[in-house]
Amino acid sequence: MNEQHQHIVKSHDDEQTALRDTLIYMGQLATSQLESALNALTQRNAAAAHEVITNDERIDALEQQINHDAIRLIQRGPLASDLRVILAALRVASDIERIGDYAANIAKRSLVLNQSPPLSHTRGLDALGRMAAHQLRDVLRAYQQRDGDDALRVRDADAELDALYTGLFRELLTYMMEDPRAITPCTHLLFMAKNLERIGDHATNIAENVWFLLHGDTPLPPRNKRDDSLKPVA
Amino acid sequence: MNEQHQHIVKSHDDEQTALRDTLIYMGQLATSQLESALNALTQRNAAAAHEVITNDERIDALEQQINHDAIRLIQRGPLASDLRVILAALRVASDIERIGDYAANIAKRSLVLNQSPPLSHTRGLDALGRMAAHQLRDVLRAYQQRDGDDALRVRDADAELDALYTGLFRELLTYMMEDPRAITPCTHLLFMAKNLERIGDHATNIAENVWFLLHGDTPLPPRNKRDDSLKPVA
Numbered sequence: 001m002n003e004q005h006q007h008i009v010k011s012h013d014d015e016q017t018a019l020r021d022t023l024i025y026m027g028q029l030a031t032s033q034l035e036s037a038l039n040a041l042t043q044r045n046a047a048a049a050h051e052v053i054t055n056d057e058r059i060d061a062l063e064q065q066i067n068h069d070a071i072r073l074i075q076r077g078p079l080a081s082d083l084r085v086i087l088a089a090l091r092v093a094s095d096i097e098r099i100g101d102y103a104a105n106i107a108k109r110s111l112v113l114n115q116s117p118p119l120s121h122t123r124g125l126d127a128l129g130r131m132a133a134h135q136l137r138d139v140l141r142a143y144q145q146r147d148g149d150d151a152l153r154v155r156d157a158d159a160e161l162d163a164l165y166t167g168l169f170r171e172l173l174t175y176m177m178e179d180p181r182a183i184t185p186c187t188h189l190l191f192m193a194k195n196l197e198r199i200g201d202h203a204t205n206i207a208e209n210v211w212f213l214l215h216g217d218t219p220l221p222p223r224n225k226r227d228d229s230l231k232p233v234a
Numbered sequence: 235m236n237e238q239h240q241h242i243v244k245s246h247d248d249e250q251t252a253l254r255d256t257l258i259y260m261g262q263l264a265t266s267q268l269e270s271a272l273n274a275l276t277q278r279n280a281a282a283a284h285e286v287i288t289n290d291e292r293i294d295a296l297e298q299q300i301n302h303d304a305i306r307l308i309q310r311g312p313l314a315s316d317l318r319v320i321l322a323a324l325r326v327a328s329d330i331e332r333i334g335d336y337a338a339n340i341a342k343r344s345l346v347l348n349q350s351p352p353l354s355h356t357r358g359l360d361a362l363g364r365m366a367a368h369q370l371r372d373v374l375r376a377y378q379q380r381d382g383d384d385a386l387r388v389r390d391a392d393a394e395l396d397a398l399y400t401g402l403f404r405e406l407l408t409y410m411m412e413d414p415r416a417i418t419p420c421t422h423l424l425f426m427a428k429n430l431e432r433i434g435d436h437a438t439n440i441a442e443n444v445w446f447l448l449h450g451d452t453p454l455p456p457r458n459k460r461d462d463s464l465k466p467v468a
Contacts, residue, residue: 074317091328173417180410184407217302
């Protein structure tokens with residue numbers, strides 16, 4: 001390998017590393033947005049909610065940057081394995097962008113909830129949200145370290161999130177039936193719970209993209225302990 | 235241009251046309267799934283609902299095929315404009331796949347609703363769904379004909395869908411407050427309405443991808459008559 005070639009290869013590697021770093025940063029930002037939205041909800045902190053809503057633009061801008069960088073890398077005619085890495089980055093960026101939207105939506109709904117008296121039912125939502133944030137951190141680590149086994153573990157753990165969501169959904173319905181004044185705020189909690197369940201689905205998508213970038217189109221192994229009856233009709 | 239080169243160019247064009255045709259077929263299937271799900275709901279037809287749920291696999295398989303074909307095309311090192319077409323196809327396929335999921339979810343929820351007495355409130359949902367299906371047809375035509383102006387019109391019309399959704403959302407809340415027995419079925423209708431509003435968002439995404447494949451990163455013109463207060467907190 002001559003020096004010129006070495007230089008090109010190095011710069012190529014650097015750019016892929018930069019793409020990965022931007023994506024990890026984007027994912028960490030989305031996770032912290034989710035946690036801030038949950039704090040804004042439980043503490044009824046309108047200023048914090050507004051900050052989450054404003055910050056969502058930064059996540060959108062990072063997705064644009066990743067799209068732009070990925071297209072430039074693709075135009076250089078990458079090897080098949082590198083192309084998989086780039087395509088996975090595009091998909092993961094799109095998943096993280098959606099996660100950011102859901103976090104911002106939770107912040108928006110927390111502002112609506114501040115207009116009604118405090119509800120104790122936000123505790124269950126907070127627990128669901130913390131589990132979703134945990135899933136996100138785990139899948140981002142699996143992505144960063146290219147760890148297919150850890151990615152599959154995140155995918156398997158999604159069933160627990162679904163079960164928690166389904167329980168919370170039923171609980172919120174009973175509150176609504178007991179007290180008509182709880183209907184409007186609990187409806188917002190239902191949609192926030194749904195957002196968190198969807199964040200879990202996006203974490204699963206990211207896990208499947210870690211598998212794709214490592215193994216291409218080789219089918220994923222079947223899910224462990226997956227009970228489809230737990231999967232919410234939602 | 236020699237014969238060999240002509241042959242290659244033709245085959246390249248053919249493959250891009252095949253990609254577009256598969257995508258249009260996938261989009262038509264998703265639209266018809268949505269309409270079948272709405273029929274299953276209004277006619278309380280469990281067999282039709284099950285058919286929609288089963289058919290969703292076909293949409294998922296088409297997305298896999300498009301991903302596969304697109305990767306093969308990318309590996310040939312396309313021109314920048316062709317690369318845009320291919321990347322847009324990947325994104326549009328992902329949007330259509332989600333639309334199919336939402337249609338299947340509406341069918342699943344219709345089965346749950348069949349367990350309660352008939353509700354008159356399904357009419358508003360049906361109207362919302364027909365408008366979403368209309369948006370889908372329009373954006374697929376814009377995609378097929380590479381018509382940027384028509385795509386922008388679909389994007390603008392999303393505000394009407396949002397307004398209809400917001401009205402239906404409020405209406406369903408009042409039914410729930412009037413009659414606690416309506417809470418569970420109306421919650422399903424709320425989520426179905428949300429699915430339809432999201433289908434509208436995906437139609438908007440597709441419209442923006444028509445713009446991208448025609449104009450690259452040139453920013454889209456501002457939306458016409460867009461009143462952000464109409465955008466649901468959802």
